[in-house]
Amino acid sequence: MKRVFWSGFGYAAGLSTSIYVQRRVRRAVEHYTPEQVRHDVSVKGRQVAEKARDVVIDLREAAAEGAEAMRAREDELRREFAPEPSRPTNPHQHRPSRLRR
Numbered sequence: 001m002k003r004v005f006w007s008g009f010g011y012a013a014g015l016s017t018s019i020y021v022q023r024r025v026r027r028a029v030e031h032y033t034p035e036q037v038r039h040d041v042s043v044k045g046r047q048v049a050e051k052a053r054d055v056v057i058d059l060r061e062a063a064a065e066g067a068e069a070m071r072a073r074e075d076e077l078r079r080e081f082a083p084e085p086s087r088p089t090n091p092h093q094h095r096p097s098r099l100r101r
Contacts, residue, residue, distance in 0.1 A: 030036070
């Protein structure tokens, strides 16, 4: 009787394990079918495109902000270091001299 019990128990354990493994393998195969892979790739591709678009927008904003800051600083430096215009006493003083040939 013991032998029949353990033989039946072993058969049932083997059968249930086999069914469990088959189900797991079938789920894995369905998960990685080309249709599912195609869907996963398209979703990831959209995510990457959105991130790239966000990076481009951020770079454009940073470049515009940098250019604005550069112009402001340049104006500030020009005001600080530009020579003050002096009024000539002689009105012909700043005229370029003519070249003689």
